[in-house]
Amino acid sequence: MIGVNIDLAVDGLFEDAPCGLVAHRPNGSIVVVNRTLSTWLGRPKTDLLGSAFADLLTLPGRLFYENQYAPLLRMQGSVQDAAFELARPGQAPLPVLITSVQQLDGAGHPRLVVSTLFDATDRRRYERELLNARRRAEQLAAVVTASGDAIMLLGRDGDVRTWNAGAGRMFGRSEAEMLQHPVSTILPELRGPKWDAVVDRLRSGERVQVDTRGLRGSGEGVDVSVALAPHMGLLNELDAISLIGRDVAARRKLERLQQEFLAMAGHELRNPVAAIRGHAQLAQRRQSYSESSVRTIVQQTELLNRLIEDLLLASQIEADRLDLRMEVLDLVAEVQAAVAPLRTDGREFTVEVAGTSIEVTADRHRLAQVLGNLLTNAVKYSGPAAPIRVEVASAGAMARVAISDQGIGIPAESIPQLFDRFYRVRGAAAQSRGLGLGLYITRRIVDAHGGTVTVRSEVGRGSTFTITLPLPVRDTTSNLH
Amino acid sequence: MDVIRRNNIMLSGPGGQPMLFAHGYGCDQSMWRFVAPAFADRYKVVLFDHVGAGRSDLSAYDRVRYASLGGYAADVIEICEALDLRHVVMVAHSVSAMIAVLASIRAPDRFAALVLLGPSPRYIGAEGYDGGFKRADIEQLLELQESNYLGWANTLAPLIIGDPEQRPELVEELRNSFCRTDPEVARQFAAVTFLSDNRDDLIHVRAPTLIIQSEFDSIASTAVGRYVHEHIPGSEMVVLPVSGHCPHLSAPQETIAAIDAFLARHVRQIGPR
Numbered sequence: 001m002i003g004v005n006i007d008l009a010v011d012g013l014f015e016d017a018p019c020g021l022v023a024h025r026p027n028g029s030i031v032v033v034n035r036t037l038s039t040w041l042g043r044p045k046t047d048l049l050g051s052a053f054a055d056l057l058t059l060p061g062r063l064f065y066e067n068q069y070a071p072l073l074r075m076q077g078s079v080q081d082a083a084f085e086l087a088r089p090g091q092a093p094l095p096v097l098i099t100s101v102q103q104l105d106g107a108g109h110p111r112l113v114v115s116t117l118f119d120a121t122d123r124r125r126y127e128r129e130l131l132n133a134r135r136r137a138e139q140l141a142a143v144v145t146a147s148g149d150a151i152m153l154l155g156r157d158g159d160v161r162t163w164n165a166g167a168g169r170m171f172g173r174s175e176a177e178m179l180q181h182p183v184s185t186i187l188p189e190l191r192g193p194k195w196d197a198v199v200d201r202l203r204s205g206e207r208v209q210v211d212t213r214g215l216r217g218s219g220e221g222v223d224v225s226v227a228l229a230p231h232m233g234l235l236n237e238l239d240a241i242s243l244i245g246r247d248v249a250a251r252r253k254l255e256r257l258q259q260e261f262l263a264m265a266g267h268e269l270r271n272p273v274a275a276i277r278g279h280a281q282l283a284q285r286r287q288s289y290s291e292s293s294v295r296t297i298v299q300q301t302e303l304l305n306r307l308i309e310d311l312l313l314a315s316q317i318e319a320d321r322l323d324l325r326m327e328v329l330d331l332v333a334e335v336q337a338a339v340a341p342l343r344t345d346g347r348e349f350t351v352e353v354a355g356t357s358i359e360v361t362a363d364r365h366r367l368a369q370v371l372g373n374l375l376t377n378a379v380k381y382s383g384p385a386a387p388i389r390v391e392v393a394s395a396g397a398m399a400r401v402a403i404s405d406q407g408i409g410i411p412a413e414s415i416p417q418l419f420d421r422f423y424r425v426r427g428a429a430a431q432s433r434g435l436g437l438g439l440y441i442t443r444r445i446v447d448a449h450g451g452t453v454t455v456r457s458e459v460g461r462g463s464t465f466t467i468t469l470p471l472p473v474r475d476t477t478s479n480l481h
Numbered sequence: 482m483d484v485i486r487r488n489n490i491m492l493s494g495p496g497g498q499p500m501l502f503a504h505g506y507g508c509d510q511s512m513w514r515f516v517a518p519a520f521a522d523r524y525k526v527v528l529f530d531h532v533g534a535g536r537s538d539l540s541a542y543d544r545v546r547y548a549s550l551g552g553y554a555a556d557v558i559e560i561c562e563a564l565d566l567r568h569v570v571m572v573a574h575s576v577s578a579m580i581a582v583l584a585s586i587r588a589p590d591r592f593a594a595l596v597l598l599g600p601s602p603r604y605i606g607a608e609g610y611d612g613g614f615k616r617a618d619i620e621q622l623l624e625l626q627e628s629n630y631l632g633w634a635n636t637l638a639p640l641i642i643g644d645p646e647q648r649p650e651l652v653e654e655l656r657n658s659f660c661r662t663d664p665e666v667a668r669q670f671a672a673v674t675f676l677s678d679n680r681d682d683l684i685h686v687r688a689p690t691l692i693i694q695s696e697f698d699s700i701a702s703t704a705v706g707r708y709v710h711e712h713i714p715g716s717e718m719v720v721l722p723v724s725g726h727c728p729h730l731s732a733p734q735e736t737i738a739a740i741d742a743f744l745a746r747h748v749r750q751i752g753p754r
């Protein structure tokens with residue numbers, strides 16, 4: 001060849017190749033290294049020769065090299081394009097791709113390992129972005145899967161393209177049933193002119209909110225609030241539509257209950273206020289007061305106070321701020337104390353106790369409230385002479401109080417909601433005075449004690465409310481001595 | 482459950498006293514190819530792959546069971562039970578050394594001796610203990626490992642997207658699959674390997690134990706090997722004048738000699754049954 005010194009060319013090819021070149025012995029020590037690699041590392045060749053190949057890598061890289069790369073190389077003779085980072089004194093590590101080939105001697109033992117190292121800075125950045133994108137997509141997918149809302153992607157024509165588990169629960173249909181099918185299968189109102197109108201608004205970039213009736217696979221209806229948002233394509237055309245559907249039945253029910261509750265609370269609070277005002281005005285007019293008027297005023301004030309306390313307690317419970325001051329109490333004594341003020345002539349009020357005392361750990365004030373609520377209910381919902389029986393016992397790890405009346409009873413269909421907030425048994429209004437919070441508060445207080453409250457009831461024959469409370473844990477170790 | 486298939490168990494040798502070889506993180510039973518055959522004339526040689534590695538049954542992988550080394554130790558005991566192995570000489574590399582420690586504590590009657598190559602009870606440094614690594618190193622290792630699987634898989638879009646349906650077959654076909662370990666499994670196995678702390682378990686080992694330490698091991702240093710030696714009661718330690726974390730690959734003859742010498746002193750040979 002003309003004008004080219006082959007030796008120089010080969011030397012240049014080796015020293016200034018666009019990649020690092022290095023050869024090392026099986027024990028790791030470097031025997032040859034080119035200028036490119038020496039420059040990348042910022043270390044003179046003399047410093048590199050004799051040092052260990054693995055030491056060119058960052059510490060995590062060495063872990064990977066020793067555990068995976070070196071064994072693989074030893075066993076299959078070559079490894080291609082493994083990602084590593086070169087440790088560089090005073091500089092950021094350099095991402096590289098390393099390819100190695102193992103050379104064997106005549107006896108088949110490793111003699112030398114030759115490697116190429118390519119700069120992989122850009123590639124590593126893309127890979128990292130790809131990995132991050134994948135992680136974000138996985139996280140997002142997890143959120144969508146876990147959501148209670150129906151989340152789906154629709155094509156322009158309203159065909160379902162993705163379907164999450166929430167949609168499956170809300171509409172009672174599987175992904176396989178719904179993919180490629182029109183969304184009007186589950187939201188019948190979203191078809192024809194109405195759908196066209198929705199699409200027109202989406203085309204202009206608007207979001208659309210529709211309250212509509214959905215159709216479950218079983219044929220039942222479900223009230224849903226649907227939010228639609230456009231996904232625009234490269235030419236700003238409507239490309240796809242995201243749809244989020246929320247079951248509004250539960251929310252509507254709560255809203256209705258809250259409205260009813262406010263009306264009822266206003267009514268209940270006004271009654272004692274009216275009585276107080278009446279008696280006070282009477283005293284004002286007469287310029288004198290009667291003993292009975294004052295007693296009524298005091299009683300009504302107490303009632304008002306109780307109602308307000310219930311309201312505050314309910315709001316505390318709602319906000320999970322129910323503080324209990326636990327102490328060891330004798331449940332039998334607490335029951336007797338709660339029964340005493342309710343005893344009247346003409347009613348048989350029995351308290352049956354298994355044993356003399358049963359210790360529980362409870363908040364004295366709250367326990368009194370629970371017993372008071374249940375006992376007052378028993379009195380309120382039964383005739384003036386109907387007997388009431390209270391049983392106190394311990395069974396296993398729990399103490400139990402059962403309060404049985406022979407009153408009007410509770411219809412079976414009302415029992416599931418009995419302990420809900422704002423719930424009052426229909427038709428019980430005549431006897432009831434209160435906010436419908438009593439049993440709700442009772443259940444939440446008992447729950448907070450780690451106990452349970454249950455009811456058995458039959459219309460016309462009476463009800464039995466049973467609460468259980470955990471017995472204190474005995475310290476068994478101290479008994480061993 | 483078919484343990485033989487789950488752990489891809491391979492048997493060789495005439496029977497008699499079993500020698501169970503356990504590979505370390507990042508590889509599979511083929512790691513033992515230069516060492517195990519040397520014992521096949523006298524021992525019943527048992528090779529296996531940890532679940533998730535090599536040709537083990539990937540469908541048996543359970544993220545909860547294998548969230549700690551205890552799950553792998555339970556597998557080892559199940560292998561012994563399935564094959565009715567007794568007086569087992571367990572030869573374990575790297576992370577499997579701690580798996581062997583745990584298995585021998587849980588089922589002391591099964592094991593006649595332990596041979597631990599490059600053991601480390603804890604890779605991350607702690608108060609008064611130099612494990613050699615910081616937590617950040619391990620996190621970077623996980624990232625590097627992911628880069629590697631991604632790098633090799635970059636022509637295989639489904640793997641990147643993570644289509645679980647297609648993963649096992651694809652991994653099988655990868656050119657450089659590092660002993661065919663599944664990427665997701667490798668990720669968890671690496672975390673379990675390098676984030677575990679088994680220092681307190683060492684003292685409970687009752688089996689005669691040999692520690693084989695490579696003199697220049699940047700994963701499990703000689704100081705770490707000595708720590709293991711000092712904490713396993715009555716253990717012996719041999720330092721081989723070689724470098725790297727895999728003396729069974731880089732110095733198979735020396736490794737075989739060390740194992741032989743130890744067993745001759747400590748384990749009564751039990752002939753073929």
